Amino acid sequence: MIEIFLVFxxxxxxxxxxxxxxxxxGPSKSSPTKESPFECGSPYLQExxxxxxxxxxxVAFLFLLFDIEVVFFFPWALIFKDMGLTALIVMFAYxxxxxxxxxxxxxxxxxxxx
Amino acid sequence: MNSLxxxxxxxxxxxxxxxxxxxxxxxxxxxxxxxxFISLFFLIVCxxxxxxxxxxxxxYFKGSLVLDKLSLFFFFIFAVAVSFVILLSMKYxxxxxxxxxxxxxxxxxxxxxxxxxVSSSSLVIIFLGLEVLxxxxxxxxxxxxxxxxxxxAAIKYFLLGSFASGFFVYGLxxxxxxxxxxxxxxxLDYFRSSPELSLMATIGLGLVIIGFGFKIAVVxxxxxxxxxxxxxxTPITAFFSIGPKAVGFAVLLRIFLYYWRITPESQxxxxxxxxxxxxxxxxxxxxxxxxxxxxRILAYSSIAHAGYLMVAILARDGSSLLFYLxxxxxxxxxxxxxxxxxxxxxKEYLELDDYAxxxxxxxxxxxxxxxxxxxxxxxxxxxxxxxxxxVFSAAVREGLxxxxxxxxxxSLISVFYYxxxxxxMYMREPSREIAIxxxxxxxxxxxxxxxxGVLQLGIFPGNILLIIRExxxxxxx
Amino acid sequence: xxxxxxxxxxxxxxxxxxxxxxxVKRDLxxxxxxxxxxxxxxxxxxxxxxxxxxxxxxxxIVFFIITVAAAEAAVGLAIILLIFRQKKTxxxxxxxxxxx
Numbered sequence: 001m002i003e004i005f006l007v008f009x010x011x012x013x014x015x016x017x018x019x020x021x022x023x024x025x026g027p028s029k030s031s032p033t034k035e036s037p038f039e040c041g042s043p044y045l046q047e048x049x050x051x052x053x054x055x056x057x058x059v060a061f062l063f064l065l066f067d068i069e070v071v072f073f074f075p076w077a078l079i080f081k082d083m084g085l086t087a088l089i090v091m092f093a094y095x096x097x098x099x100x101x102x103x104x105x106x107x108x109x110x111x112x113x114x
Numbered sequence: 115m116n117s118l119x120x121x122x123x124x125x126x127x128x129x130x131x132x133x134x135x136x137x138x139x140x141x142x143x144x145x146x147x148x149x150x151f152i153s154l155f156f157l158i159v160c161x162x163x164x165x166x167x168x169x170x171x172x173x174y175f176k177g178s179l180v181l182d183k184l185s186l187f188f189f190f191i192f193a194v195a196v197s198f199v200i201l202l203s204m205k206y207x208x209x210x211x212x213x214x215x216x217x218x219x220x221x222x223x224x225x226x227x228x229x230x231x232v233s234s235s236s237l238v239i240i241f242l243g244l245e246v247l248x249x250x251x252x253x254x255x256x257x258x259x260x261x262x263x264x265x266x267a268a269i270k271y272f273l274l275g276s277f278a279s280g281f282f283v284y285g286l287x288x289x290x291x292x293x294x295x296x297x298x299x300x301x302l303d304y305f306r307s308s309p310e311l312s313l314m315a316t317i318g319l320g321l322v323i324i325g326f327g328f329k330i331a332v333v334x335x336x337x338x339x340x341x342x343x344x345x346x347x348t349p350i351t352a353f354f355s356i357g358p359k360a361v362g363f364a365v366l367l368r369i370f371l372y373y374w375r376i377t378p379e380s381q382x383x384x385x386x387x388x389x390x391x392x393x394x395x396x397x398x399x400x401x402x403x404x405x406x407x408x409x410r411i412l413a414y415s416s417i418a419h420a421g422y423l424m425v426a427i428l429a430r431d432g433s434s435l436l437f438y439l440x441x442x443x444x445x446x447x448x449x450x451x452x453x454x455x456x457x458x459x460x461k462e463y464l465e466l467d468d469y470a471x472x473x474x475x476x477x478x479x480x481x482x483x484x485x486x487x488x489x490x491x492x493x494x495x496x497x498x499x500x501x502x503x504x505v506f507s508a509a510v511r512e513g514l515x516x517x518x519x520x521x522x523x524x525s526l527i528s529v530f531y532y533x534x535x536x537x538x539m540y541m542r543e544p545s546r547e548i549a550i551x552x553x554x555x556x557x558x559x560x561x562x563x564x565x566x567g568v569l570q571l572g573i574f575p576g577n578i579l580l581i582i583r584e585x586x587x588x589x590x591x
Numbered sequence: 592x593x594x595x596x597x598x599x600x601x602x603x604x605x606x607x608x609x610x611x612x613x614x615v616k617r618d619l620x621x622x623x624x625x626x627x628x629x630x631x632x633x634x635x636x637x638x639x640x641x642x643x644x645x646x647x648x649x650x651x652i653v654f655f656i657i658t659v660a661a662a663e664a665a666v667g668l669a670i671i672l673l674i675f676r677q678k679k680t681x682x683x684x685x686x687x688x689x690x691x
Contacts, residue, residue, distance in 0.1 A: 057672055061665045068661035071654055100132050107139035238652050245659045249666050256670055262677050266686050268670045273622055273683075276663050277613055280629030283656055284606050287636035287649075291599070294644055296652065341689045 058110050120172035120181045123160050124229050130156035131222030138215025146215050150204045153218045157197045164189050178236040183585035185233035188364045195356045196225045198447050201556040202454055203349035209459050212258045212347050224250040228361040237286050238296045248275045255346040267345025274338040278328030285321025288314050330362035332420050333393040343413035352450035355416040360439050363423050370427055394421030395524035402531045406466045408453050431508035432586040441497035441571050445489040448564030452483035458551045471544030480539050482561050489568045491532040492525050497571035598639035605632035619671050619681040630660045
């Protein structure tokens with residue numbers, strides 16, 4: 001019980017600290033962009049359906065894949081304690097393959113914007 | 115024996131494909147040809163491993179991955195097919211503007227999927243292997259990215275392939291619900307304990323067969339085949355015509371050699387397969403008669419051959435099935451190699467009219483192509499004749515005489531369109547000028563090896579029959 | 592408490608709808624969507640059986656099917672994109688370069 005409490009305490013404090021550091025250390029200038037409503041980077045008033053660059057599709061496909069791969073982490077986490085080292089090795093092999101795919105995508109220039 | 119060795123061939127192939135994939139992005143454009151040699155090297159290493167493993171039996175993952183003689187035999191077929199396809203494509207992909215290093219990586223991925231499928235005894239793992247094979251095949255079909263036909267082939271293959279996967283998954287779910295298991299042996303136990311099949315199990319098995327029917331291209335699940343075969347790059351077409359087909363029949367063999375031993379053939383499933391087999395033999399051969407594109411003719415011929423292979427499944431005869439697949443591997447890849455030989459930069463000669471006079475202009479290509487076509491038609495003394503002979507005599511032994519009569523009639527029909535190509539090559543005046551790119555030693559090596567295979571299997575089949583019998587007898591019943 | 596058979600019946604209906612939609616629809620993306628419906632009907636059936644049989648096996652299989660569906664989606668959508676760039680259409684009747 002005490003461990004869980006400690007975890008919450010430490011990470012709660014860490015989060016608060018980081019937020020406060022932001023407040024004190026960062027410059028706080030106001031700009032029109034900052035004042036506008038939050039809309040994930042796109043203008044907040046526009047036509048309903050806009051074409052967007054084909055690069056986005058590529059990233060979307062990759063997101064789809066890497067997002068789904070995480071599904072295997074959940075059952076793994078559940079039995080991790082019982083299997084120990086084997087589980088660790090298997091998961092590292094799995095992640096290794098994923099990283100190879102990531103390197104391939106990177107080298108192919110998927111993440112280059114213009 | 116429970117051992118990690120069972121994974122070794124698979125791991126080698128997967129590592130090879132990942133390596134090739136990574137090298138593709140790090141190598142310079144002009145060095146990409148080395149990727150083919152690297153893939154070949156790994157395939158040869160694997161083939162040596164199969165030899166070493168022949169007399170042992172490994173399994174892993176609580177028996178859901180088994181390396182028995184049957185899977186080793188199929189590994190061999192796949193390794194030979196993939197290495198021939200790699201040899202065929204080395205020149206082809208640079209001549210026909212498909213020179214992406216991913217070509218080899220995807221081929222090796224497809225190979226690993228097939229290896230998973232044949233060596234597994236759990237239908238879920240078989241499904242995963244099937245998807246590894248299929249997804250790489252969709253990409254391979256569309257590899258000529260600037261060619262509209264190639265993209266169209268890819269989309270057709272993709273849509274119908276994943277449609278079939280949907281059937282397979284649902285059938286699997288029904289089998290799981292009925293038998294409480296997804297292992298072939300577990301399902302087998304269920305069939306053994308209940309002589310009257312429940313409706314759910316029958317439908318489940320039917321859906322699984324439909325799913326496989328798409329992959330092995332049997333009528334009425336064949337509509338994608340000619341278009342995909344025509345549009346895909348030709349070496350890939352050669353791969354499609356043997357790889358997925360062989361692996362589909364490997365799984366059907368595992369299911370039905372088990373299943374058939376237990377229940378008598380008075381089942382709905384038996385007649386389903388019977389009708390599929392008859393339709394496949396007749397429709398495949400009849401439609402092939404009116405094709406003028408070589409790739410489409412070979413596509414329909416491959417559909418028809420799936421029908422003959424189905425006869426072997428119905429006759430419960432594993433050894434004739436394996437022999438047929440081995441013979442089909444050599445004669446079909448040889449025929450495709452000859453088609454690939456007739457091409458130059460940016461242009462392939464695929465219409466029948468292009469073949470007029472080829473027999474005299476390029477005597478070697480003409481002569482070997484003729485032998486492969488005669489073998490496909492089933493003339494002695496080639497491998498095709500013996501293969502058909504074994505399949506049909508096994509069927510007669512099982513009392514399937516009507517099926518055999520239809521099969522023999524169908525192969526008589528097939529003689530017409532195979533010989534039509536030969537007639538064009540030797541008895542027609544060339545109507546248009548063709549010039550082909552002849553500096554392609556890898557391709558001629560493949561033609562030579564296929565020729566050797568066809569004649570060896572046709573004249574001295576003893577050795578391979580011995581191996582096949584050993585592989586079949588090692589199956590647990 | 593909902594009886595387990597309801598889930599199974601729902602999955603049968605979903606599967607049949609998916610098959611019908613595949614044949615009725617004339618748009619590559621919608622056809623692909625109907626395939627996803629079929630796969631998810633399979634998933635639902637697996638989960639229903641796993642619950643009825645009280646076994647984890649069926650649920651684990653669902654994970655694999657989800658992953659496979661995602662991989663299929665990535666490759667399939669990429670191919671559809673390729674088609675769209677070449678032909679400026681994704682109607683399935685426009686896929687007519689090859690006949691015979």
